[in-house]
Amino acid sequence: MSNILFELRGEFIELDKLLKATGLAESGGRARVVIGEGQVEVDGKTELRKTAKIREGQVVSYQGTQVRVLAGT
Numbered sequence: 001m002s003n004i005l006f007e008l009r010g011e012f013i014e015l016d017k018l019l020k021a022t023g024l025a026e027s028g029g030r031a032r033v034v035i036g037e038g039q040v041e042v043d044g045k046t047e048l049r050k051t052a053k054i055r056e057g058q059v060v061s062y063q064g065t066q067v068r069v070l071a072g073t
Contacts, residue, residue, distance in 0.1 A: 001065065006067050008071060014054070016051060036048060042061075056070060
């Protein structure tokens with residue numbers, strides 16, 4: 001499993017935007033499809049809300065990759 005560290009620029013990022021920003025989805029539309037299909041987990045639980053607010057300390061998993069969300073500077 002590979003890991004990506006993602007630094008927030010604000011208080012949160014929406015899940016579909018996070019997948020696109022990290023390159024795990026080639027577009028926002030594709031990100032919304034894979035989230036809707038139940039392929040994405042947040043903190044170990046399937047997340048179906050496409051615009052779920054992802055905050056510092058959360059871990060998003062998709063296709064063998066974990067994204068750890070860090071506080072912005």
